[in-house]
Amino acid sequence: MPESAELPRAESIDSVIELLSQHDYLAGRSLATVVFLALRMQRPLFLEGEAGVGKTEVAKVLAKALDRPLIRLQCYEGLDVASAVYEWNYPAQMLEIRMAEASGVSDRGRLEGDIFSERYLIRRPVLQALSGEPGKAPVFLIDELDRTDEAFEAFLLEVLSDFQVTIPEFGTVKAAEPPIVIVTSNRTREVHDALKRRCLYHWVDYPSAADELAIIRRKVAGCNEQLSRQIVAYVQRLRTIDLFKNPGIAESIDWATALTELDRLALDPETIGDTLGTLLKYQEDIARIQGGEGQAVLAAVKAELLAAS
Template sequence: MANLPVEGIPTTIDEMLALLSSHDYLASRSLATVLFLALKMERPLFLEGEAGVGKTEIAKVLSAALDRPLIRLQCYEGLDVASAVYEWNYPAQMLEIRLSEAAGISDRDRLEHDIFSERYLIRRPVLQALTSEGGRAPVFLIDELDRTDEAFEAFLLEVLSDFQVTIPEFGTVKAAHPPIVIVTSNRTREVHDALKRRCLYHWVDYPDARQELEIIRRKVPGCNEALSRQVVAYVQKLRTVDLFKNPGVAETIDWATALTELDRVALDPETISDTLGTLLKYQDDIARIQGGEGRKILSEIEAELRAVG
């Protein structure tokens, strides 16, 4: 396997933590360790966790921190090879065939070789990630793999194990410099073991209160300290309630931003009720928190924050 260019790659776990922090991503040491190992071992990294915990953001931060292009494959039900990997420019090929026929060219082998050349190959995200230019391996994000089907997973096995893809009419395309591959899943279904075995694995959990407060300080610097503490305490408590969809870190940031835009300096029942749409995305969850549950949580966090001064 070709060696990954080493410019800017952290040489220690502490350097990885510092690199992520310098781009406002607060990672646990275990996450920094597995990222460090994925880069050193040139292995794809499979990140699993609830939606909104920052899995996709990791790829974006790596791209910015290491100054490498980000190539993103957004997965969805029905994703196929033509959309994800490559396809042939059929209109241009048909035009070439007709022009050749008009010119009296009858060498079928030559014609086939010409129309299935790189000139007519349309590169989709997978192929783009394997054919980076300038010796700079990109960060390749395969986002929400659990939304695709097992057939597409099977196709990715060659990509993730050998950093190559086989095109029947063209041949095998192998990466000169393996991309930094981040695969994410929200675990709406189980991803096959064969794919997971080709990757390093990490479960990305919700941050604890200390981490989430620091995230708010960095991402919403206009939010005053007292309100930031209330927001984080409220969201942390909210995640212990049996909701259809718990708020992620992205929703915490949105809520803190919304409250700041409204010039709020503290939480109160009316403000919470009016702004829950930035935090919760299902009406049943909103209706539950707008009732007695929301007031109960607010009372609990106010008592806890008073107790700690």
């Protein structure tokens, strides 16, 4: 098993849970286990789940906890090698060619070697991630991979299996120490098996009510206990309704923060109606909850909390 500089700070599953908790990320044991194994085995970690459940945050927190640079490749439709991996500084190369011609340089091989050198190479996120120093290899976040196409996925296979990339004019660039790679997907489409096989996999689900309450207590310190419990119970019930987009934990935190800023102590129909835009992001969902269905949810939440008290 290869040695890894982060192991002293992540020497067990429990230490991973504690490490993430110190930076306000409450990880369940199954997630902490796969993070621990990804660090020990130096394998990419593929996190899949609904938007807003905390997949991206895992990479951000790991970078802080392990004191590593965070390099983020935000994926989108049409992402290509020039934007993600590298490109050449063409204006500077053209200037070099003209200066060489003006000075009478006729050795084309030498000129080609000069213009396709490190000096003119522009490193994009993938190359930056492979250029970390031993002991300080970055956390490399490939965020929302499902937004790209299969051609870009195929390109990443070399990066994720061998931690290297081949540049035709320059050669192969291999990481001195593998970066800590976190790949996320919202599952808007299926990612190919060939890429998943190179990674450890974990499905990040919505948190339980107890976990969500603990997260809000930690993330929104000014939110009073009664309001926190009502928010969690309300959001948990919303996720059982067939909405266009269920609220994630990120939206729960935003809603708790908004209600705290408004000095609210409890949920009521008017407050919910005025602030639903922080919780739901589609007008169809907002209109549905602002109607009678939202009032029914609130009534059920209050009855549930009263019975539990």
